[in-house]
Amino acid sequence: xxxxxxxxxxxxxxxxxxxxxxxxxxxxxxxxxxxxxxxxxxxxxxxxxxxxxxxxxxxxxxxxxxxxxxxxxxxxxxxxxxxxxxxxxxxxxxxxxxxxxxxxxxxxxxxxxxxxxxxxxxxx
Amino acid sequence: xxxxxxxxxxxxxxxxxxxxxxxxxxxxxxxxxxxxxxxxxxxxxxxxxxxxxxxxxxxxxxxxxxxxxxxxxxxxxxxxxxxxxxxxxxxxxxxxxxxxxxxxxxxxxxxxxxxxxxxxxxxxxxxxxxxxxxxxxxxxxxxxx
Numbered sequence: 001x002x003x004x005x006x007x008x009x010x011x012x013x014x015x016x017x018x019x020x021x022x023x024x025x026x027x028x029x030x031x032x033x034x035x036x037x038x039x040x041x042x043x044x045x046x047x048x049x050x051x052x053x054x055x056x057x058x059x060x061x062x063x064x065x066x067x068x069x070x071x072x073x074x075x076x077x078x079x080x081x082x083x084x085x086x087x088x089x090x091x092x093x094x095x096x097x098x099x100x101x102x103x104x105x106x107x108x109x110x111x112x113x114x115x116x117x118x119x120x121x122x123x124x
Numbered sequence: 125x126x127x128x129x130x131x132x133x134x135x136x137x138x139x140x141x142x143x144x145x146x147x148x149x150x151x152x153x154x155x156x157x158x159x160x161x162x163x164x165x166x167x168x169x170x171x172x173x174x175x176x177x178x179x180x181x182x183x184x185x186x187x188x189x190x191x192x193x194x195x196x197x198x199x200x201x202x203x204x205x206x207x208x209x210x211x212x213x214x215x216x217x218x219x220x221x222x223x224x225x226x227x228x229x230x231x232x233x234x235x236x237x238x239x240x241x242x243x244x245x246x247x248x249x250x251x252x253x254x255x256x257x258x259x260x261x262x263x264x265x266x267x268x269x
Contacts, residue, residue: 046265065260067262069264072268073249073266073267073268074227074244074248074249074250074251074266074268075249075250075251076242076250076251076252076253076264076266077251077252077253078253078254078255078262078264079253079254079255080254080255080256080260080262081255081256081260082235082256082257082258082260083258084258094260095255095260095261095262096260096261096262097261097262097263097264098262098263098264098265099263099264099265099266100264100265100266100267
């Protein structure tokens with residue numbers, strides 16, 4: 001089962017924020033037992049992204065964290081993947097990436113467990 | 125300008141790290157100067173380390189490492205720089221710094237404690253990083269002039 005998430009918050013933010021990194025969509029799945037998040041912060045002028053999974057119940061699975069950027073500075077593609085195993089109430093940072101700026105930046109975190117997949121996206 | 129200074133400092137650190145490492149095990153250091161520099165490096169198992177530095181135009185580096193505690197450092201200065209680093213499992217670290225026009229960098233890392241850093245300054249920059257495992261961390265800094 002694949003849970004498709006609303007992108008209304010993300011789309012609404014697009015026009016308002018210009019080159020600033022826009023709001024994300026967050027996903028929940030499998031009876032809301034697993035959710036994901038892409039956390040974005042700025043440090044020393046750079047943009048840091050963290051792909052995070054949250055588990056209400058114990059869960060294990062796999063993830064893909066894809067980041068792409070196309071802007072004046074160049075193009076960048078980052079693909080991260082692997083396994084995770086969480087106890088009830090735990091969270092885990094699955095992948096981290098730092099880029100020089102947020103222009104043309106898109107990120108997607110897909111988390112799969114128990115045959116179900118959820119994803120979160122962020123982008124300008 | 126500030127980022128250029130940071131990137132230049134990072135390149136110096138990356139290269140000096142490769143030179144001064146006292147860790148025992150496999151190691152390759154290649155430095156090339158001039159026109160049309162190319163190097164291909166293949167390493168298998170254990171404590172692999174690679175260091176290359178190229179200065180000139182048409183620089184090309186391709187490095188492949190097998191498992192264990194791999195490090196790789198690539199510095200390229202000039203135009204039309206291409207670097208490709210592939211690392212198998214364990215404690216991988218990759219650093220690629222490219223200065224000039226026409227930069228292309230690719231980094232692929234297997235499982236365990238992966239870290240990848242790509243710094244590119246100039247025009248026409250492309251960076252591609254693939255990481256598998258639990259400790260994925262990637263940094264890509266691109267700038268132009």
